[in-house]
Amino acid sequence: MSEHVRWAVNLPLPGLALREHRRIVEALPGMGYDDVWTGEGGGIDAFTPLAAAAAWQPRLGLGTGVVPVLTRGPGVLAQTAASLADLAGNSGSGRVLLGIGTSVPAHVTALNGVAFDRPVARVRDTLRFLTAALRGEPVDAEYETFTVRGFQMPATGVKVVLGALRPRMVRLALDEGDGFVTNLLTPADLARVLAEAGPVPEGREIVAKVFVCPTEDVAYARRAGRAFLGWILNQPPYRAFHDRLGRGGVLARSRELFDAGDRRAAGEALPDGLVDDLWLSGPVPELRDRIARYAQPGVTSVLIYVAPTPGLLSGADDLATVLAGLRP
Template identity: 50%
Template sequence: MTPEPREAIVGRWGITLPLTGVPVLEHRELVAELADLGCTDVWSAETSGTDAFTPLALAAQWSGSLRLGTAIAPVYTRGPATMAMTAATLAEVSGGRFVLGIGSSSPAIVRRWNGVEFTEPFKRTRDTLRFLKAALAGEKVDHEYETFSVRGFRLERVPQRPVPIMLAALRPGMLRLAAREADGAITNWLGADDVPRVRAELGRAELAARIFVCPTEDADAARALGRMLISTYLTVPAYAAFHDWLGRGEALRPMHEAWAAGDRRGAGALVPDEVVDELVVHGSLPACRERVARYVANGVDTPIVALLPTGADPLELARGLAPGA
């Protein structure tokens, strides 16, 4: 699939919804304002809160211009045909503004929470991508993929316009797959100075990055939250390997050793300040907007702000982080 030229996608600015602590239906006013505040995108996440699709279906009705994307929908937790139907429905209700972001997710989400074997994640993601491209184009799919088979499936409601598909990608193999066969890559938990290395593997395809932002000038509080999140996420094998590749292996080694020994609280305390400051944007609202803009300057096409709680009104913080604030 030919990627969209980078010149056409530079200038995007997204936000992750729903916001922590805000009921889903109480986002209507914010979503209606986002375009006027300079935002172009709303992206969802799917871990143990809302699913990836319902908030976007609502946002599609509350705004007529925002692009809507999943970041990401796990390829193991829905059957291939169900994933295709859900994507086609979101494309329909949004008037063609939907981007399907898929990825392997993690062993905890897939195996421990959903009872599905987490095997061959690269191949499963590749096979799901290939199936979805065919199914969403209206083809009848009858194929034995390496990780699953589909027999005689054809969508009854084929999207009127192609649905872009982006892959969650951290390291060269998945980034190169995204460049070859998808419409771009979605990455996560990286610093602004890491972007050129990721971009070098992806080439000119769209690069979206979820950026964790904690808008507070209480650096100690921001770092405490950052350490907790980093020790939770970066001990997942895929993220550990990602940061080894990025060059943080030695800096994070004490954290990994403590975590492996069962000392979860101690593991967080061993994350260096400089690592937190690289991976979590914090400071005043203007300083945070400037830090997010650095990701763009270094090669991210679509920054996706993930607002971390500070105790202040998250709706007002989201407005304050928008580029037109």
């Protein structure tokens, strides 16, 4: 396990309203956590929890993993990142990683009514705009997917990372951005992604997101995992990613059912072994050891997403104790 990795927790946490997070967030550095991150899809937005966390616990860094580039204008993304950097810089850590990505049509179009048009080009253009804008450079440019006129703000210190799965996006993230966030992969998959990435310039961030369901109730964990994986693995970017990893045949039946409109059956068609590999479950000490396998050479952060369990939702399991136990 790499000794230099940062450990992070994804917000929101299970069983807590956002307004109830303060006690846990304040305690995270004492548990060995360095950062809090958010994602953005069908739940709450990515930035509000991070603003609250910056106020509650200034020792924590902040990250988004990831924000869709198609649901906000590039200028608004830059302004929001600058606001977070101001909060974090004035209050403590000053570390903000703005993770952006294509997202999927189900989030961009179905929830926001925005066409899922040329997403990879939009990510590239947004990355180029943000890296200039957040350094304080004036931007007046025509990109392939949008035009920005007369934008300038003070330098922020924010790093821009990409949600990246396959080599093309990984390479863009390393060559033009500050690194990448990857997820829904095994430790062996992660090693392959890192090997295929090629040379990594100094100072780049590589973040591995791990989904953890801390319960010994295997049947519950697999049901919960299938409900999530049966949907996400059938989204176009993840289909292509797992095809590259050699799982096209294993996932063929799930894809057939999903395309026929039966999402539940698509989840049920996933092999137990794959669910267990991508949706980690079991007792906390066992999970801690499995999480540690993601802290591979080159990885700078391991981001832990804690899924709801009956014990956490009922209060039978103490969330702070679980979080402290999961940190390798």
